[in-house]
Amino acid sequence: MRVHLVNPSDVAFGTAVITPRWMYVIASATPRDVGDPVLVDETLEPLDLASLQAGDVVGIGIHTANALRGYAIGKAARERGAYVIFGGIHATLYPEESHELGGAHGVVKGDGDLVWKSVIEDCRRGEPRRVYEGGRVEGGQFASARWDLLPPKRYMWASVQTVRGCPKHCSFCSVWRTDGQKPRQRTSDAVVEEVVQLRRMGFKFIALADDNFYPVTFTDIKLAEEQNNTARLAELRATRAERFELMARLAQLPNDMCFFTQITMEAAEDPEFLDAMRAAHIKGALVGVESVTPEGLKDIYKEFNAAGDDLVERLRTFRRHGVYVLGSFIFGLPSDRPSTFDATAALAQKAQIAFAQFVMLTPFPGTVDFIKWEKSMESKMVHIGGVPLTRRWLIPPAQRPKLYWEHPVMSMDEIRERTQSVWDTFYSLKPTWERSGFIKSWKGRVAFTLISKLYRQMYADTGIATDSARLAWSARWARVLAKPTRLLFAGRPMPELKVPASVN
Numbered sequence: 181m182r183v184h185l186v187n188p189s190d191v192a193f194g195t196a197v198i199t200p201r202w203m204y205v206i207a208s209a210t211p212r213d214v215g216d217p218v219l220v221d222e223t224l225e226p227l228d229l230a231s232l233q234a235g236d237v238v239g240i241g242i243h244t245a246n247a248l249r250g251y252a253i254g255k256a257a258r259e260r261g262a263y264v265i266f267g268g269i270h271a272t273l274y275p276e277e278s279h280e281l282g283g284a285h286g287v288v289k290g291d292g293d294l295v296w297k298s299v300i301e302d303c304r305r306g307e308p309r310r311v312y313e314g315g316r317v318e319g320g321q322f323a324s325a326r327w328d329l330l331p332p333k334r335y336m337w338a339s340v341q342t343v344r345g346c347p348k349h350c351s352f353c354s355v356w357r358t359d360g361q362k363p364r365q366r367t368s369d370a371v372v373e374e375v376v377q378l379r380r381m382g383f384k385f386i387a388l389a390d391d392n393f394y395p396v397t398f399t400d401i402k403l404a405e406e407q408n409n410t411a412r413l414a415e416l417r418a419t420r421a422e423r424f425e426l427m428a429r430l431a432q433l434p435n436d437m438c439f440f441t442q443i444t445m446e447a448a449e450d451p452e453f454l455d456a457m458r459a460a461h462i463k464g465a466l467v468g469v470e471s472v473t474p475e476g477l478k479d480i481y482k483e484f485n486a487a488g489d490d491l492v493e494r495l496r497t498f499r500r501h502g503v504y505v506l507g508s509f510i511f512g513l514p515s516d517r518p519s520t521f522d523a524t525a526a527l528a529q530k531a532q533i534a535f536a537q538f539v540m541l542t543p544f545p546g547t548v549d550f551i552k553w554e555k556s557m558e559s560k561m562v563h564i565g566g567v568p569l570t571r572r573w574l575i576p577p578a579q580r581p582k583l584y585w586e587h588p589v590m591s592m593d594e595i596r597e598r599t600q601s602v603w604d605t606f607y608s609l610k611p612t613w614e615r616s617g618f619i620k621s622w623k624g625r626v627a628f629t630l631i632s633k634l635y636r637q638m639y640a641d642t643g644i645a646t647d648s649a650r651l652a653w654s655a656r657w658a659r660v661l662a663k664p665t666r667l668l669f670a671g672r673p674m675p676e677l678k679v680p681a682s683v684n
């Protein structure tokens with residue numbers, strides 16, 4: 181019996197940007213006596229079905245966007261006599277779908293770190309259970325990834341997780357509902373050991389695959405103080421102290437390291453935290469700006485963000501402290517107007533953010549927005565190829581609409597075209613070269629420009645474009661750019677690198 185772990189994808193680029201961490205974590209949770217799992221990341225190349233034998237276990241991790249491909253793999257694997265087990269956010273939200281459409285023998289709901297061992301044991305006995313409740317594993321029990329199984333020279337960035345869960349409650353986001361609002365932090369020992377292992381292998385660039393790297397804000401602390409809630413205050417302070425402890429250890433790593441994370445804008449109020457990030461080589465962060473107007477922020481329950489000039493100032497604060505921002509913006513909010521697109525593009529440039537992504541408001545399963553949208557569709561359900569629109573991930577990609585709700589003043593096509601145009605403007609050559617000005621060397625500036633172009637090809641066109649010619653062109657270009665770009669990220673292996681000592 182062999183264990184295969186599959187990360188489904190309809191598009192393979194040959195080289196990928198970030199390691200799919202879940203595969204290496206579940207590989208680590210696989211009992212050693214069944215042998216090393218076979219890892220198949222379809223963003224590199226498609227699964228070879230002939231490699232599956234009767235009695236093998238095939239673990240498929242799905243999110244909503246790759247669920248349909250995952251189901252096709254599951255059915256084919258079951259036909260070959262393998263045990264098929266689904267996991268991931270989408271399988272957690274819709275376990276029955278994996279059974280009905282994906283040929284599942286079992287579904288893991290929640291975290292797989294601890295429960296995966298039982299899955300393997302049950303399959304070995306020929307008695308997989310229909311559902312496994314993985315729950316929310318405490319930070320101290322997260323499995324460390326099996327980086328020794330990583331194929332060489334295929335990924336630009338490795339990924340390490342330091343915390344799961346986010347205390348916020350944004351209406352378009354499922355993280356706080358699936359991973360919970362209580363931050364679950366790993367110990368600095370566990371994080372640093374993984375990071376050092378990766379640097380020894382030659383990875384200089386590591387994504388901290390966290391839901392929110394800044395889980396305690398000044399507002400949280402102030403509120404607990406005002407309420408005289410000593411237990412809560414102690415908990416918040418301990419969480420914050422652990423963040424600083426981790427960053428102090430990361431700061432002892434070689435200077436060529438570069439981490440990237442996700443963080444809320446409130447971190448701009450906390451210069452001590454930003455300085456610790458910079459010292460820890462955390463040089464970039466995705467910041468969910470979402471909307472540049474107060475009305476837009478209200479639409480999505482994200483009023484803790486800033487808007488207008490205050491927003492520009494906050495984003496510039498990150499940069500002043502040496503943390504470069506990938507700003508994430510959403511278009512298609514009810515309060516958006518045609519002028520919002522130009523205003524957003526101008527603000528992104530004025531705020532001097534290094535990268536930006538412009539996504540269209542989409543109701544994702546597991547979010548408050550999705551629940552509201554699903555309810556609103558009850559009386560006027562649209563079907564495409566027999567599939568209700570509220571199960572849109574089951575519609576074949578070529579027929580899948582790009583926007584799902586009516587906007588008060590713009591058509592869906594108008595929103596899509598205007599969004600595409602903002603990507604085009606932001607990533608055209610001149611402004612991209614200008615944005616690279618913060619980098620001193622020419623080589624660095626060329627690398628920045630190449631990466632910007634690659635980012636745009638991988639995410640903008642493939643995500644928004646509707647015509648197949650443009651999609652194919654984007655995928656082709658991403659493939660061509662990906663290989664040389666990977667070389668820009670590769671570092672000299674440092675097999676002798678020591679694990680930085682604990683600072684306490």
Ligand code: SF4
Pocket residue numbers: 346347348349350353354355356391392444468
């Ligand atoms: S969008 Fe970010 S801040 Fe909001 S709930 Fe999700 S992870 Fe938290």
